[in-house]
Amino acid sequence: EAAVTQSPRSKVAVTGGKVTLSCHQTNNHDYMYWYRQDTGHGLRLIHYSYVADSTEKGDIPDGYKASRPSQENFSLILELASLSQTAVYFCASSPGLGASAETLYFGSGTRLTVL
Amino acid sequence: DAKTTQPDSMESTEGETVHLPCSHATISGNEYIYWYRQVPLQGPEYVTHGLQQNTTNSMAFLAIASDRKSSTLILPHVSLRDAAVYHCILRAPALNQGGSAKLIFGEGTKLTVSS
Numbered sequence: 019e020a021a022v023t024q025s026p027r028s029k030v031a032v033t034g035g036k037v038t039l040s041c042h043q044t045n046n047h048d049y050m051y052w053y054r055q056d057t058g059h060g061l062r063l064i065h066y067s068y069v070a071d072s073t074e075k076g077d078i079p080d081g082y083k084a085s086r087p088s089q090e091n092f093s094l095i096l097e098l099a100s101l102s103q104t105a106v107y108f109c110a111s112s113p114g115l116g117a118s119a120e121t122l123y124f125g126s127g128t129r130l131t132v133l
Numbered sequence: 134d135a136k137t138t139q140p141d142s143m144e145s146t147e148g149e150t151v152h153l154p155c156s157h158a159t160i161s162g163n164e165y166i167y168w169y170r171q172v173p174l175q176g177p178e179y180v181t182h183g184l185q186q187n188t189t190n191s192m193a194f195l196a197i198a199s200d201r202k203s204s205t206l207i208l209p210h211v212s213l214r215d216a217a218v219y220h221c222i223l224r225a226p227a228l229n230q231g232g233s234a235k236l237i238f239g240e241g242t243k244l245t246v247s248s
Contacts, residue, residue, distance in 0.1 A: 122177070125176050127175070
């Protein structure tokens, strides 16, 4: 079974500060994703990557950067954190393309509070 | 990706078989039907997916209408651990490596299980 681990599990940041969320997967998946979830709402895609050293923009990339230094690791970076970025962030991975290969495996999430 | 409609909530009792409906009247021919579930403080968990034929796995049975405009996720003998928000999502496979397995999560159906 896919294993996706996120760190930290929760974080409090100050407005204007830099925040880095980390994600590590151990299943040799090509694709990795960052989603955010706001209270009572669905998930929205921020960035994704299908190969190391390359990232792609999702639906809401503004204010976020992503980094994929290796197949196993995918980071989400908030250079200047803002109040509106308070949310729960989920990392996910998938093997590749095709209906079954696109099944997403999610981490447990990082709860970010920006004050 | 086409839109789905699900009831906001459903209630059940342990041991019952639960039928979770999903309407997708505008589904396209190449769109798969995915089901994920999410419990509080955890990331979404893959349940099952299908295209046209009914499917079954250790978690659930997916019944797809012959015209594909609706589907039903059937959970046999539910337990307290099955209490979650269940999401019905449509997704056409990405055509190339640069495509993403972007799943558009809505509000889903909140399933409550009582003992």
